[in-house]
Amino acid sequence: xxxxxxxxxxxxxxxxxxxxxxxxxxxxxxxxxxxxxxxxxxxxxxxxxxxxxxxxxxxxxxxxxxxxxxxxxxxxxxxxxxxxxxxxxxxxxxxxxxxxxxxxxxxxxxxxxxxxxxxxxxxxxxxxxxxxxxxxxxxxxxxxxxxxxxxxxxxxxxxxxxxxxxxxxxxxxxxxxxxxxxxxxxxxxxxxxxxxxxxxxxxxxxxxxxxxxxx
Amino acid sequence: xxxxxxxxxxxxxxxxxxxxxxxxxxxxxxxxxxxxxxxxxxxxxxxxxxxxxxxxxxxxxxxxxxxxxxxxxxxxxxxxxxxxxxxxxxxxxxxxxxxxxxxxxxxxxxxxxxxxxxxxxxxxxxxxxxxxxxxxxxxxxxxxxxxxxx
Numbered sequence: 001x002x003x004x005x006x007x008x009x010x011x012x013x014x015x016x017x018x019x020x021x022x023x024x025x026x027x028x029x030x031x032x033x034x035x036x037x038x039x040x041x042x043x044x045x046x047x048x049x050x051x052x053x054x055x056x057x058x059x060x061x062x063x064x065x066x067x068x069x070x071x072x073x074x075x076x077x078x079x080x081x082x083x084x085x086x087x088x089x090x091x092x093x094x095x096x097x098x099x100x101x102x103x104x105x106x107x108x109x110x111x112x113x114x115x116x117x118x119x120x121x122x123x124x125x126x127x128x129x130x131x132x133x134x135x136x137x138x139x140x141x142x143x144x145x146x147x148x149x150x151x152x153x154x155x156x157x158x159x160x161x162x163x164x165x166x167x168x169x170x171x172x173x174x175x176x177x178x179x180x181x182x183x184x185x186x187x188x189x190x191x192x193x194x195x196x197x198x199x200x201x202x203x204x205x206x207x208x209x210x211x212x213x214x215x
Numbered sequence: 216x217x218x219x220x221x222x223x224x225x226x227x228x229x230x231x232x233x234x235x236x237x238x239x240x241x242x243x244x245x246x247x248x249x250x251x252x253x254x255x256x257x258x259x260x261x262x263x264x265x266x267x268x269x270x271x272x273x274x275x276x277x278x279x280x281x282x283x284x285x286x287x288x289x290x291x292x293x294x295x296x297x298x299x300x301x302x303x304x305x306x307x308x309x310x311x312x313x314x315x316x317x318x319x320x321x322x323x324x325x326x327x328x329x330x331x332x333x334x335x336x337x338x339x340x341x342x343x344x345x346x347x348x349x350x351x352x353x354x355x356x357x358x359x360x361x362x363x364x365x
């Protein structure tokens with residue numbers, strides 16, 4: 001693990017970077033979404049840093065560091081070691097320390113994206129850790145996911161339905177899935193994405209900007 | 216859009232109370248209503264009852280609360296009013312029912328408060344959604360349910 005509790009991580013009484021959580025099941029496209037959001041925020045002049053969570057490796061952090069999209073030093077890895085939701089909800093200390101550390105090293109950072117390890121539909125973020133969070137599901141995971149009323153799907157600030165391009169190949173009626181997700185969430189926002197082709201990414205970047213950076 | 220990047224204190228603070236009281240007499244204390252579930256956020260866009268947008272960005276060691284003072288000058292003040300908190304009161308009928316209910320509440324990560332023999336569950340969605348999780352206990356007459364607000 002390269003994020004540790006340290007005195008440098010102590011929170012100062014100043015307004016720091018906005019913190020946005022990205023949760024969702026394994027393989028839904030959380031890291032791919034981040035890889036698309038990095039240039040979208042760069043184009044908007046937003047200084048970015050990233051925390052990734054993995055079970056017992058730094059796989060996602062290494063992938064983003066190697067991507068060439070962002071200074072590798074701006075990417076921190078947290079190894080959850082156990083259930084991923086424990087370090088973003090029950091005890092987010094490690095992630096708070098990682099974000100604090102990034103803020104201390106990069107005072108210009110305006111936004112920190114915190115990617116959870118892949119988890120189940122019950123996974124949610126503590127608002128002690130993030131200011132706003134999204135939950136990523138994908139059409140290949142099954143069009144019944146929105147109907148299952150998982151807390152991740154219901155409580156997130158933004159639901160992202162990824163891999164829309166796969167819908168015809170996995171027998172998913174995308175408009176129906178979107179309608180059911182909208183109904184389950186009581187009309188709260190949903191964005192459809194195809195991260196491979198960067199579809200839907202601009203809408204997400206704009207939503208984050210207005211929700212936590214007030215631009 | 217008004218930007219607030221720090222809390223000035225509580226409306227009950229001795230140092231703020233007199234000035235707030237004076238402004239209140241002139242109808243110059245505005246209220247921002249914030250849902251209980253949003254009080255934990257350090258960043259959010261809210262709106263006063265008069266319709267002015269307020270962009271709140273707080274340091275990590277500050278937290279919104281009912282009565283938090285966001286703005287105070289000679290002409291006006293803006294104070295946070297927390298939305299209503301709803302609770303689901305669950306009354307187990309026996310010690311073994313209480314034991315099982317406690318297990319479910321923990322497993323479901325519910326936020327709870329204890330009140331004598333009852334468990335109060337903090338609601339941030341429809342009560343029926345919560346009750347559905349312990350339906351066998353309710354249907355079996357082992358737990359009685361009622362909803363209340365504060």
